[in-house]
Amino acid sequence: MGDYGTGPAGPARLSPDGKQVAFARGNGLDQDVFLLDVEKGTASRFTSLVGADFAPVWSPDGRIGFASSRDGAGNVAASNYTGANLYARAVGVVGQDTVLLKTDAGKIPTDWSRDGQYLAYTSRNDVWALPLSVPGNAEPLRVTNTAFVESNARFSPDGRWIAYQSNESGTQGDVYIQSFPAPGVKQQVSTKGGILPRWGPKGTELLYVTPSSTLMSVSLKSAGASLQVGTPVPLFSLPTFQTGGDYDVSAEGRLLVHVMDTERPPFSVTVVLNWARRLKN
Numbered sequence: 001m002g003d004y005g006t007g008p009a010g011p012a013r014l015s016p017d018g019k020q021v022a023f024a025r026g027n028g029l030d031q032d033v034f035l036l037d038v039e040k041g042t043a044s045r046f047t048s049l050v051g052a053d054f055a056p057v058w059s060p061d062g063r064i065g066f067a068s069s070r071d072g073a074g075n076v077a078a079s080n081y082t083g084a085n086l087y088a089r090a091v092g093v094v095g096q097d098t099v100l101l102k103t104d105a106g107k108i109p110t111d112w113s114r115d116g117q118y119l120a121y122t123s124r125n126d127v128w129a130l131p132l133s134v135p136g137n138a139e140p141l142r143v144t145n146t147a148f149v150e151s152n153a154r155f156s157p158d159g160r161w162i163a164y165q166s167n168e169s170g171t172q173g174d175v176y177i178q179s180f181p182a183p184g185v186k187q188q189v190s191t192k193g194g195i196l197p198r199w200g201p202k203g204t205e206l207l208y209v210t211p212s213s214t215l216m217s218v219s220l221k222s223a224g225a226s227l228q229v230g231t232p233v234p235l236f237s238l239p240t241f242q243t244g245g246d247y248d249v250s251a252e253g254r255l256l257v258h259v260m261d262t263e264r265p266p267f268s269v270t271v272v273l274n275w276a277r278r279l280k281n
Contacts (some may be wrong), residue, residue: 011246012036012258015058018250020091022046022064023258024054033066035091046091052084057119059112063090065100065119067108084108086121086130101130101140113155118181120153120162127153127164129181141181152196155180156203161227163189163197163206175208177220177227185226189218194232198249207249213238215247 010024010031021036031052036043047053051070058064067084086100086107100119101107107128111120119130120143127143127150143162144150153164162180167173172193179185189197194208194216206218214237219230238245238257246258 009258010054012248012256013056013058014248014250014256015091016060016062016251018252018254021256022056022058024056024066026052026054028052029069033064046089047097053087054084055108055110057109057112059088060114060116063088065109065112067106067121068097071102086119100132101138108151110152111154113159114157115159117159118155120155122151122153125149125151127151127162129153129162143178143180143183154197154199156199157201158203161203163199165195165197165208172211175206177206177229179225187227187229189229189232190216191232196246198247200249201251201253207235207247208232209238209247 012021012023014021019038021038022033023036024031024033026032029052031054032048033046033053033056034043035046046064047066049070051068053066053068053070056064056066065086065088068087069084071085084106085102086109087097088100089097105123107121107123109119109121117132119132121128121130125148126145129141129143131138131141143153144164144166146166146168148166148168150164150166153162155162160180161177163175163177165173165175169188173195174188175190175194175197177187177189189206190208190210193211196209198207199205200207204220206220208216210216215235216232217235218232221228238247248256248258250256
């Protein structure tokens with residue numbers, strides 16, 4: 001089955017072609033990024049340097065961006081996340097990792113825009129976007145600037161919007177959509193709490209998970225400079241999210257569900273086909 005490493009596994013991220021899954025596994029300062037071949041079911045180690053490498057995200061051209069505590073005096077915090085910097089490397093290429101951003105604040109990458117121009121990340125409880133035209137020298141854009149906790153940002157397929165979760169409306173959190181890259185329109189999407197927003201392949205739908213672990217779907221329609229947000233519709237229950245989990249959506253609309261489990265291989269993968277038909281039934 002290949003090298004799965006040891007310790008708990010982090011969220012799983014599908015490659016743009018849907019053939020590989022990137023995830024991090026380990027404990028504390030000892031974490032690495034791994035790649036799982038979906039068809040073969042075999043895993044291989046992608047990073048192996050001393051330190052914590054975690055939170056992988058895929059670029060449109062098949063590179064992987066990730067956070068790492070490998071360098072810098074600020075990266076020795078017990079949680080690692082308070083001092084990690086951002087790196088990237090192409091899959092299958094041997095060589096030095098590209099430094100995307102080094103600062104004193106911790107950073108957790110969450111998404112790479114479809115046009116390859118921006119990397120979304122969480123830092124100091126706000127959402128940021130790093131322009132990638134000049135790696136290592138670009139000035140990050142601050143997407144949110146509030147007294148609340150924002151995280152898990154995802155770009156829309158056309159790059160005009162960014163969805164994220166925030167505890168602005170209460171402790172359970174809700175999902176919001178904001179115009180991007182220029183700030184302007186902001187709308188709450190979830191109605192009774194929500195986390196982990198994920199865009200559908202065409203950008204006409206947004207998924208999220210409720211506090212009761214139900215996967216919800218919200219229809220979206222472009223209306224000039226704004227979006228018309230529909231009423232959330234339940235798709236199905238994800239009971240494993242009660243004990244931790246994550247999910248991802250492929251470019252073809254397949255749904256990958258990641259179940260945290262430290263006793264077995266890093267995750268169980270469930271692929272749901274034609275889940276959009278549930279909206280019509």
